[in-house]
Amino acid sequence: MSYAPTEARLTTPLLAIASTAAIPIEEAVQPEVPLKALRLLTYLIKEKFESGESLHDLIAGEQLLVLVDAAVKTSVETSKPEVLYQCRRITEGLRLAEVFWTRSYRKCVSIHGVAVVMELLRLLAALKDFSKLHKDQYWRSLKDPRLVAFLAYAVCYGDHEMVHNALVLYTHCSQLHAFPSKWLGDLIASCSQAKQSLHDSRVTSPNTSSEMR
Numbered sequence: 001m002s003y004a005p006t007e008a009r010l011t012t013p014l015l016a017i018a019s020t021a022a023i024p025i026e027e028a029v030q031p032e033v034p035l036k037a038l039r040l041l042t043y044l045i046k047e048k049f050e051s052g053e054s055l056h057d058l059i060a061g062e063q064l065l066v067l068v069d070a071a072v073k074t075s076v077e078t079s080k081p082e083v084l085y086q087c088r089r090i091t092e093g094l095r096l097a098e099v100f101w102t103r104s105y106r107k108c109v110s111i112h113g114v115a116v117v118m119e120l121l122r123l124l125a126a127l128k129d130f131s132k133l134h135k136d137q138y139w140r141s142l143k144d145p146r147l148v149a150f151l152a153y154a155v156c157y158g159d160h161e162m163v164h165n166a167l168v169l170y171t172h173c174s175q176l177h178a179f180p181s182k183w184l185g186d187l188i189a190s191c192s193q194a195k196q197s198l199h200d201s202r203v204t205s206p207n208t209s210s211e212m213r
Contacts (some may be wrong), residue, residue, distance in 0.1 A: 012058065014061060017041045017138045017181055018041055018059060018064075018067060019038050020061060021040075021041050021071075021072060022034070023037075025086050026082055032038045032085075035085065035089060038067075038071065038089065038093065038096060039095075041096065042095050042096045042183075045059075045096070049099065055208055065116060068116070069116075070166050071089050071090060071093025071094075071096065072093045072097075072120065072123055079192065087131075089153060090123075093203075094123075094124065094137060097117075111153070111157050111158065111162075113159075114150050114157075115155050115162060118150070118158075118165045118166065121138070121142075121147075121165075122165050122168075122169075124138040124141065125138060125172070141180075142169070142172055142173050142176060143176060143178075145180065148184050148187060150181055151166050151169060151170060151173070151184060152165035152184055152188045152191055155167070155188055156188060156195055157191070157195070170184070180199075
């Protein structure tokens with residue numbers, strides 16, 4: 001998996017698997033192929049993270065985000081037989097998204113990264129009443145303590161839609177007995193203070209520059 005591309009071979013095993021996983025269900029010769037590639041990719045990435053290695057030299061985080069985005073969207077009509085494979089692809093895409101909650105990618109928290117998590121959870125919330133698999137994954141995700149930081153960031157820095165989604169998620173999280181509401185409040189307060197400090201520094205910096213001149 002760590003082989004570098006060469007002039008004779010312009011790809012790597014991991015990139016080849018990612019390329020196969022990106023094939024749309026309706027374009028695949030065998031629908032099982034991109035599904036198995038997506039599952040294998042998730043397994044390999046998880047193994048890399050758990051071994052303490054970095055993925056940055058093997059595959060770009062942006063490429064994985066695009067793959068997740070493509071996996072959870074569908075243009076397949078519900079009346080077509082491919083819809084069963086597409087549902088499985090959505091599930092595999094959500095599993096792949098979980099790797100962004102681990103080590104090095106978790107450190108790159110931005111409003112765009114938070115948006116991915118919020119949208120994926122919103123999708124799970126919409127599907128949970130129709131599928132036990134999605135229901136179990138949704139409630140398991142809400143129990144993950146790492147979600148608290150994403151909720152705090154979304155409330156403080158998100159647009160009105162993201163804030164709304166975060167508050168809806170919180171109403172579900174609050175149903176869990178052990179959900180750390182106090183910790184969430186502390187993080188929101190810290191984010192608000194940091195946001196205010198950044199605003200104050202931008203306001204005062206022009207005056208400071210004038211005085212120095």
